[in-house]
Amino acid sequence: MDRVYNFNAGPAAIPVEVLQKAQGELLNFNHTGMSVMELSHRSQAYDEVHNNAKSLLKELLNIPDSYDVLFLQGGASLQFAMIPMNFLNNENIAYYILSGAWSEKALSEAKKFGETNVLASSKESNYTHIPKQFEANSLQNAAYLHITSNNTIFGTQWHEFPSTNAPLIADMSSDILSRELNIEQFDLIYAGAQKNLGPSGVTVVIIKKDLIEKANKNVPTILSYQTHASKNSLYNTPPTFAIYMLSLVLEWVKEQGGVAEIERRNKQKAQILYNAIDESDGFYKGHAEKESRSFMNVTFTLPSDELTKAFVQEAKENRLIGLSGHRSVGGCRASIYNAVTIEACEKLAQFMKEFRKKH
Amino acid sequence: MDRVYNFNAGPAAIPVEVLQKAQGELLNFNHTGMSVMELSHRSQAYDEVHNNAKSLLKELLNIPDSYDVLFLQGGASLQFAMIPMNFLNNENIAYYILSGAWSEKALSEAKKFGETNVLASSKESNYTHIPKQFEANSLQNAAYLHITSNNTIFGTQWHEFPSTNAPLIADMSSDILSRELNIEQFDLIYAGAQKNLGPSGVTVVIIKKDLIEKANKNVPTILSYQTHASKNSLYNTPPTFAIYMLSLVLEWVKEQGGVAEIERRNKQKAQILYNAIDESDGFYKGHAEKESRSFMNVTFTLPSDELTKAFVQEAKENRLIGLSGHRSVGGCRASIYNAVTIEACEKLAQFMKEFRKKH
Numbered sequence: 001m002d003r004v005y006n007f008n009a010g011p012a013a014i015p016v017e018v019l020q021k022a023q024g025e026l027l028n029f030n031h032t033g034m035s036v037m038e039l040s041h042r043s044q045a046y047d048e049v050h051n052n053a054k055s056l057l058k059e060l061l062n063i064p065d066s067y068d069v070l071f072l073q074g075g076a077s078l079q080f081a082m083i084p085m086n087f088l089n090n091e092n093i094a095y096y097i098l099s100g101a102w103s104e105k106a107l108s109e110a111k112k113f114g115e116t117n118v119l120a121s122s123k124e125s126n127y128t129h130i131p132k133q134f135e136a137n138s139l140q141n142a143a144y145l146h147i148t149s150n151n152t153i154f155g156t157q158w159h160e161f162p163s164t165n166a167p168l169i170a171d172m173s174s175d176i177l178s179r180e181l182n183i184e185q186f187d188l189i190y191a192g193a194q195k196n197l198g199p200s201g202v203t204v205v206i207i208k209k210d211l212i213e214k215a216n217k218n219v220p221t222i223l224s225y226q227t228h229a230s231k232n233s234l235y236n237t238p239p240t241f242a243i244y245m246l247s248l249v250l251e252w253v254k255e256q257g258g259v260a261e262i263e264r265r266n267k268q269k270a271q272i273l274y275n276a277i278d279e280s281d282g283f284y285k286g287h288a289e290k291e292s293r294s295f296m297n298v299t300f301t302l303p304s305d306e307l308t309k310a311f312v313q314e315a316k317e318n319r320l321i322g323l324s325g326h327r328s329v330g331g332c333r334a335s336i337y338n339a340v341t342i343e344a345c346e347k348l349a350q351f352m353k354e355f356r357k358k359h
Numbered sequence: 360m361d362r363v364y365n366f367n368a369g370p371a372a373i374p375v376e377v378l379q380k381a382q383g384e385l386l387n388f389n390h391t392g393m394s395v396m397e398l399s400h401r402s403q404a405y406d407e408v409h410n411n412a413k414s415l416l417k418e419l420l421n422i423p424d425s426y427d428v429l430f431l432q433g434g435a436s437l438q439f440a441m442i443p444m445n446f447l448n449n450e451n452i453a454y455y456i457l458s459g460a461w462s463e464k465a466l467s468e469a470k471k472f473g474e475t476n477v478l479a480s481s482k483e484s485n486y487t488h489i490p491k492q493f494e495a496n497s498l499q500n501a502a503y504l505h506i507t508s509n510n511t512i513f514g515t516q517w518h519e520f521p522s523t524n525a526p527l528i529a530d531m532s533s534d535i536l537s538r539e540l541n542i543e544q545f546d547l548i549y550a551g552a553q554k555n556l557g558p559s560g561v562t563v564v565i566i567k568k569d570l571i572e573k574a575n576k577n578v579p580t581i582l583s584y585q586t587h588a589s590k591n592s593l594y595n596t597p598p599t600f601a602i603y604m605l606s607l608v609l610e611w612v613k614e615q616g617g618v619a620e621i622e623r624r625n626k627q628k629a630q631i632l633y634n635a636i637d638e639s640d641g642f643y644k645g646h647a648e649k650e651s652r653s654f655m656n657v658t659f660t661l662p663s664d665e666l667t668k669a670f671v672q673e674a675k676e677n678r679l680i681g682l683s684g685h686r687s688v689g690g691c692r693a694s695i696y697n698a699v700t701i702e703a704c705e706k707l708a709q710f711m712k713e714f715r716k717k718h
Contacts, residue, residue: 004392008399011599019386019394026382027375033363033678035378037558037604040367040681073432073560074581077595081579109579194596199396201432201560201598220440220468222433236436237553239560239598240370245396319392322399 005344008322009152009297010174010195013339018198018248036244041237049244050234056250060259063183063206070205070225071233071243075192076173079203080106082223083146083169083188084113086215092143095119095166097134099158100127100151101328102171107146119145126329127154129292134162142166144187150175152195153326155299155333156292161185167211175296176204177253178338179263187211193242195296196338198249202242253338262338269336269345270295276349283356287329301331308332311355320348364703367681368511368656369533369554372698377607388603395603400596409597412606419609419618422542422565429564429584430592430602434551435461435532438562439468441582442505442528442547445574447473451502454478454525456493458517459486459510460687461530466505478504485688486513488651493521501525503546509534511554512685514658514692515651520544526570534655535563536612537697538622546570552601554655555697557608561601612697621697628695628704629654635708642715646688660690667691670714679707 006013029036032045039046054069063069072078088094088110096107098121110116119139120131136145145166150157152174161168167187176191183189187208194200205225212225221227227235253262274293277284277300287299302308308331315323325331336345365372388395391404398405413428422428431437447453447469455466457480469475478498479490495504504525509516511533520527526546535550542548546567553559564584571584580586586594612621633652636643636659646658661667667690674682684690695704 002387002390002392006393006397008397008402011397011400011596014394014397016386019396023382023385026385027378028361031361033361033680034365035373037378038365038367038370038373041370041559043367073434073598074437075432075595077581078432081581085579105580109581112577112579192596199598199600200400200596201601218471220444220471221464222436222440222468236434237370237551237559239432239558239601241558241600242560242598321392 004319004321005340005347006321007334007336007340007344007348009326009333009335010192010337011200012195012335012337014198014245015249015252015339018245018252021248022245037241039240041234041240046240049240049247050232050238053243053247053250056247056254057204060177060250060253061181061183061206066209067183068207068209068212068229070207070228071238071246072203072205072228073201073239075200075203076102076171076190077105079171079190079205080109082225083144084110085219085223086225087143087167087211088114089143089216090114092141093117093139094143095136095139095145097121097131097145097147097162098123099130099148099156100154102151102153102173103146103148106148106171110146114143127151127156128287129289130156130158136162136164136166139164139166144169147171150294150296152297152335153328155286155288155294155297155329157294157296159291167208174337175294177259177262178266178296180259193246195335198245199242201239202246204246265342266295266336266338269340269342270298272342272345272349273298273334273336276352280352280356284352287331296335296337298334298336299325299329299331301325305330307359310359314355315348315351318347318351320351363678363680364699364706365680366693366695366699366703366707368685368692368694369551369696370559371554371681371694371696373557373604374608374611374698377604377611380607381604396600398599400593400599405599408599408603408606409591409593412602412609415606415609415613416563419536419612420540420542420565425568426542427566427568427571427588429566429587430597430605431562431564431587432560432598434559434562435530435549436464438530438549438564439465441584442503443469443472444578444582445584446526446570447502448575449473451500452476452498453502454495454498454504456480456490456504456506456521457482458489458507458515459513461510461512461532462505462507465507465530469505473502486510486515487646488648489515489517495521495523495525498523498525503528506530509653509655511656511694512687514645514647514653514656514688516653516655518650526567533696534653536618536621537625537655539618552605554694557604558601560598561605563605624701625654625695625697628699628701629657631701631704631708632657632693632695635711639711639715643711646690655694655696657693657695658684658688658690660684664689666718669718673714674707674710677706677710679710
């Protein structure tokens, strides 16, 4: 098949079985005589796709009926603006915990709409860990408390979510569906699809109905959560093909045994790579502190820039793709989202061992 | 192949050759060993797709270098908000010409941001024609003049664009790339892709660089044209697969002979259906006045609701799909975008003739 081992940070690997299914029915979806891309978003055939994606996500993540599931566009970047537009006003404060570059971007949009407060930050250590020293149970006039559950660039992840009196909002773009969650800890979860859920172009929002009620009223129609919740995400033409791909990925997760099994595999995959780092006698150094290590993005540096370049290049020749680190951390990054196989991680660990011996 | 004749209003027909190409390389794009959906948006392989789509559009529509071409998300509905957010302020006025329901929606978003003025409207006649009685050459303090070039619901289309002293903004969602244009008549053109350009999920914006310079400064980052223009539409993760499909559709248009040839076919297709209406002794009645008739959406009514229902049902049995009219007009609508073949229109005209004889 000539497929590579894909460690891209996002857009990222998609399960090969999902791609094969999409390929097989690309010209004639479910006996409609049309591609799924050619279906009207008001047709019954599309409606089934749309509602199937929604109900599978509810089932896989145990989302209670007190929450709405929305399919939006614009990625996490649009959520950075929509959240304060909908929930920040002249009388409240938006609290942010900074654990990486994406948290910073989210904060910077909120500043355009009202008062913000940085409750905690690990910026001074170049985000090597998730902030721990903060008190979030008596936030005053809180519109919400915003966190980023996994930090793709730095390779850190929240392993226990903060307890807070404020509505808790989490950007889960890079780890949604990678582990079991207690949805009721959150009031709003959002995620661009392009890491664990499918192709880029659709954003999943899981939002407590109570929170929607509290939203500001004079928001542009298309930027109001109320609009999309009241129209089942069909107020305007949704990104139908991306939602279809999402539905196939969700079916795949279910077939694999659900989120519990996916989580087990993800921990195993991460362990394989973190072992390769920890057993390298300091040749590979993890960027993240151990207790903040991400199960999705494994970040590490090599002894020199030359070795880093050689590593990425030789890995590529071995069909291991997407291993360059982000420029703000340097070094390497292996993104091991749900669709990355255990086999791929074993190949990479083996390559890491061989590369170290050689250099 | 069992493909149907697809007259959907959008998402709509996509050329079968384009779907076949996408299908063939869905698991391994251009020897990358990955689906185009799995490519990093920062990779060279994706960059070529992105820039190919951009340069093909520039070539096909003769877009001068004084314009930027952007690939955004959120459809026309997000443009309705972005336009006033970027260009309306306390000192100017946004002018709108209303030619249908989408113009009304665009106006209603602008009202949230500043002063608006309805320069002309054909609402009182249920939008059976494009407004003609207005003077647009001496608009005072104009932020812009907004028009909708084609009205999908009512089946009307501007055949000559207004001359104006204001920056001219056109929603061309349902007729972009269907006919030759003098881009320099416009300052901003926008279009959701799901009619003539590809699947839903990507919005094309063609914007004069001068206009970008004039934009308001305190706009949320993701909603600022400046952001996307300065980053070649790669500020955030773009909808990569939708842009790839757009690039294939543009290549297809070029192979067909370019926009001039597409326009010739579109006029021929429309003529086939309008003849079927006009030669029906009043059995089929066009909704649009003759001189405002759209070459993209042919709207017509039948003598009764029962006959309309029977028409849509029997058409479906003949593999002619998507012919129900919008509820605000009633009757039927055949959307004959670029990917709808002359053969499909002939089949439909033939069916119309037979249906009339039978009833």
